[in-house]
Amino acid sequence: MWWYVVKRLLQAIPVFLGATLIIFILTKLRPGDPILGLTGNKPVSPEVRQALRDQFHLDDFIGLQWLYFIKDVVTFNPNFVGLDGQPIFDKISNALPVTATLAVMALAMDAVIGIVVGTIAGLRRNGWFDSVTLVLSLILLSVPIFVVGFVLQFLLGVKFTVFPATVPVDWSIGDLVLPAFVLAIANIATTTRLTRTSVANNLTADHVRTARAKGLSGGLVVRNHVLRNSLVPVVTYIGINLGSLMAGAIITEGIFNVQGIGNLAFGAVSRGDTPLTVSVVAVMVMLYVMMSLVVDLLYAVLDPRIRYA
Amino acid sequence: MTILDRGPALPLPDALSPPPRTRRRRKVMIATTVFGVVIAILLLVPLLPLADPLTQNLGQRQASPSGDHWLGQDALGRDVLSRIMWGARVSLLGMVVAVGIAAAIGLPWGLTAGYFGGWTDEILMRVADGVLAVPGVVLAIAIVGMLEPSLFNAMLAIGLVFSPTVARLIRSEALPLMNVDYVSASLLSGTSSWRAMWRHVFPNAMGPVIVQLCSLASLALIIEASLSFLGMATQPPAPSLGGDLADAYLQFSQAPLSTVTPGLAIAFVAFLVSRVGDELRGKLGIR
Numbered sequence: 001m002w003w004y005v006v007k008r009l010l011q012a013i014p015v016f017l018g019a020t021l022i023i024f025i026l027t028k029l030r031p032g033d034p035i036l037g038l039t040g041n042k043p044v045s046p047e048v049r050q051a052l053r054d055q056f057h058l059d060d061f062i063g064l065q066w067l068y069f070i071k072d073v074v075t076f077n078p079n080f081v082g083l084d085g086q087p088i089f090d091k092i093s094n095a096l097p098v099t100a101t102l103a104v105m106a107l108a109m110d111a112v113i114g115i116v117v118g119t120i121a122g123l124r125r126n127g128w129f130d131s132v133t134l135v136l137s138l139i140l141l142s143v144p145i146f147v148v149g150f151v152l153q154f155l156l157g158v159k160f161t162v163f164p165a166t167v168p169v170d171w172s173i174g175d176l177v178l179p180a181f182v183l184a185i186a187n188i189a190t191t192t193r194l195t196r197t198s199v200a201n202n203l204t205a206d207h208v209r210t211a212r213a214k215g216l217s218g219g220l221v222v223r224n225h226v227l228r229n230s231l232v233p234v235v236t237y238i239g240i241n242l243g244s245l246m247a248g249a250i251i252t253e254g255i256f257n258v259q260g261i262g263n264l265a266f267g268a269v270s271r272g273d274t275p276l277t278v279s280v281v282a283v284m285v286m287l288y289v290m291m292s293l294v295v296d297l298l299y300a301v302l303d304p305r306i307r308y309a
Numbered sequence: 310m311t312i313l314d315r316g317p318a319l320p321l322p323d324a325l326s327p328p329p330r331t332r333r334r335r336k337v338m339i340a341t342t343v344f345g346v347v348i349a350i351l352l353l354v355p356l357l358p359l360a361d362p363l364t365q366n367l368g369q370r371q372a373s374p375s376g377d378h379w380l381g382q383d384a385l386g387r388d389v390l391s392r393i394m395w396g397a398r399v400s401l402l403g404m405v406v407a408v409g410i411a412a413a414i415g416l417p418w419g420l421t422a423g424y425f426g427g428w429t430d431e432i433l434m435r436v437a438d439g440v441l442a443v444p445g446v447v448l449a450i451a452i453v454g455m456l457e458p459s460l461f462n463a464m465l466a467i468g469l470v471f472s473p474t475v476a477r478l479i480r481s482e483a484l485p486l487m488n489v490d491y492v493s494a495s496l497l498s499g500t501s502s503w504r505a506m507w508r509h510v511f512p513n514a515m516g517p518v519i520v521q522l523c524s525l526a527s528l529a530l531i532i533e534a535s536l537s538f539l540g541m542a543t544q545p546p547a548p549s550l551g552g553d554l555a556d557a558y559l560q561f562s563q564a565p566l567s568t569v570t571p572g573l574a575i576a577f578v579a580f581l582v583s584r585v586g587d588e589l590r591g592k593l594g595i596r
Contacts (some may be wrong), residue, residue, distance in 0.1 A: 014435050014439070015442050016442070018439025019440070022440065023443060026448075030454055030455050031455075138587075141583060142527065142531075143572065144538075144572065144576070145531075146554065147554065147569075147575070151572075250539075251538070269450045269451050280447075281447060284444055285443065289442065
């Protein structure tokens with residue numbers, strides 16, 4: 001088991017390096033002068049220009065620039081600054097808590113609503129509830145997140161003031177309920193469909209028929225034999241989705257004015273702030289890798305047939 | 310009381326009685342026909358008697374629907390229906406480009422990895438993992454930022470973002486086909502590895518990929534709208550569903566209709582594409 005974890009973490013290193021390199025190259029290839037970006041398009045003397053080029057290693061080969069960057073990230077260098085001269089890790093540590101809370105709340109909503117509704121639909125396959133669920137989930141998957149976002153913001157935030165329309169800087173969990181729900185909507189639809197299909201397929205499996213033949217009650221059969229096996233693909237989807245929730249947060253955070261990682265990432269990419277962009281992506285990639293590992297380990301809990309040597 | 314009498318019986322779906330074949334076929338025809346009609350209408354947009362989507366009429370800003378303007382006018386007095394029709398046409402074209410790019414890159418990538426295995430597979434799949442590890446929207450924004458905001462660049466970005474997903478799926482479908490008799494026989498008869506891969510493995514691995522491409526097409530529409538909403542795809546004043554939504558968002562409380570209609574247009578086309586994908590899944594017998 002531990003050897004498996006170590007092996008997976010070692011496999012994650014090239015993924016992390018590759019992902020950061022891709023983003024690093026893309027942001028470096030942006031047209032425009034990075035020095036003018038640093039100085040807000042104000043003219044600078046040749047001496048200052050050269051000092052800035054030295055500070056950010058801009059005269060070095062791109063691969064070497066990336067290695068300097070990796071060193072700063074891995075050692076959590078406190079002097080590692082973005083184009084605006086602000087320490088990058090301060091920015092990330094200020095923005096990460098709100099986005100992490102938002103993503104975890106969205107994940108919880110996704111898991112609870114998606115699994116419950118999907119299970120009921122799967123148990124009553126081809127009934128009216130199943131049909132309504134399938135159509136509704138497909139509609140939710142088809143509507144862009146920002147449309148749902150500002151319709152709900154207007155209705156629940158402005159018109160009926162059930163939730164705050166925007167998230168204040170000194171946010172609380174209550175302020176994040178509406179943006180978390182908006183963020184979760186498309187994922188809830190997918191989780192519902194996935195659970196429904198998985199439950200419906202497992203209902204006809206031999207082990208379920210055997211359990212029923214042994215005389216186990218319907219509830220026990222569903223809980224111990226149907227659900228447990230059905231949740232393997234669902235857990236995969238929900239777990240891996242933490243990364244996509246972070247990405248989806250770019251639009252949701254924009255609509256609800258959440259000062260989180262999504263807003264930070266969009267601002268950094270738009271400005272061509274390479275150090276900040278790649279640092280934010282590095283955080284997202286680390287989360288993705290960790291969630292992949294957690295999901296793989298959860299398999300063994302859900303399905304006794306899966307064991308890691 | 311026998312052991313079988315304990316507890317209420319669990320309702321089991323009747324797996325042995327699928328819906329009649331005729332009914333299923335009719336359903337497929339409905340989804341496909343509606344989608345075909347939508348495509349036909351959007352292709353014929355230049356020939357339809359629509360107002361110019363770029364013509365402004367500041368005296369008629371946020372005007373309600375009327376005989377001349379069926380869906381009203383936007384914040385600059387432009388005809389909403391006309392802008393939706395032209396915008397949807399652009400989005401549909403973009404969707405085809407994005408999925409085409411994803412397939413053109415992803416299929417050879419995944420097939421090569423699955424067919425040759427070993428280090429080739431290991432390296433190509435680690436690259437796929439690296440791309441998949443970066444959130445798609447961030448990667449798309451970075452690619453568009455490198456090139457410059459435009460519809461084609463946005464679609465190129467979306468295609469590149471989707472390509473590892475296609476690669477992984479075709480690889481997983483190709484792997485079991487490596488040692489199948491007809492592939493071995495083809496190789497023994499002197500066919501080159503590349504020819505065997507494209508001639509025998511590729512067609513037999515394509516079923517689930519076609520369904521996946523429909524899902525990606527639907528997603529491409531939504532991401533394109535999102536990028537336009539963020540100002541990274543179609544540039545104003547050109548009509549675009551996402552861009553028009555971004556403009557209308559600012560006037561949502563005064564004129565909700567001008568916001569809801571482009572949103573519904575995106576949802577309707579994305580819904581149709583998803584339905585076609587679902588019907589294909591049923592027709593090809595893919596779970």
